[in-house]
Amino acid sequence: MKKIMFVIALFFSFTLSAMDHQGVFFKNLKDGQTVSKEVTIEFGVKGMDVRPAGKLKDGTGHFHLIIDKEPAAKGKVVPADEHHIHYGKGQKQDAVTLEPGKRQLTLQFADGAHRSLGKKWTQTITVNVK
Numbered sequence: 001m002k003k004i005m006f007v008i009a010l011f012f013s014f015t016l017s018a019m020d021h022q023g024v025f026f027k028n029l030k031d032g033q034t035v036s037k038e039v040t041i042e043f044g045v046k047g048m049d050v051r052p053a054g055k056l057k058d059g060t061g062h063f064h065l066i067i068d069k070e071p072a073a074k075g076k077v078v079p080a081d082e083h084h085i086h087y088g089k090g091q092k093q094d095a096v097t098l099e100p101g102k103r104q105l106t107l108q109f110a111d112g113a114h115r116s117l118g119k120k121w122t123q124t125i126t127v128n129v130k
């Protein structure tokens with residue numbers, strides 16, 4: 001009986017730790033990294049499926065890259081301007097040109113109507129652009 005309980009406990013701790021790792025991340029960039037002006041940025045997500053914008057379906061959405069602006073709060077529509085780029089076709093990477101200096105990059109996942117899914121689905125890093 002003890003052994004079974006142990007196995008069950010182990011199973012749940014694995015499940016919980018797997019859930020903890022849900023979120024979005026820059027696949028090829030690290031916080032503090034130095035990059036050249038023209039850089040291809042790869043987007044990653046765990047726990048959501050990437051779909052084109054337009055349809056609302058739980059567990060799906062698309063990426064946004066936010067440059068030098070704060071992420072949209074949960075439930076708010078991500079603006080569309082030169083600081084907020086939508087990947088509404090379901091793109092998982094982009095080649096961007098950044099201004100030299102310190103740039104704050106935020107990867108934000110939002111639903112089919114571009115509404116932020118909150119902090120859990122957001123990652124912000126700073127890069128040094130040469």
Ligand SMILES: [Cu+2]
Pocket residue numbers: 053062063064078086087088110113114
């Ligand atoms: Cu969008």
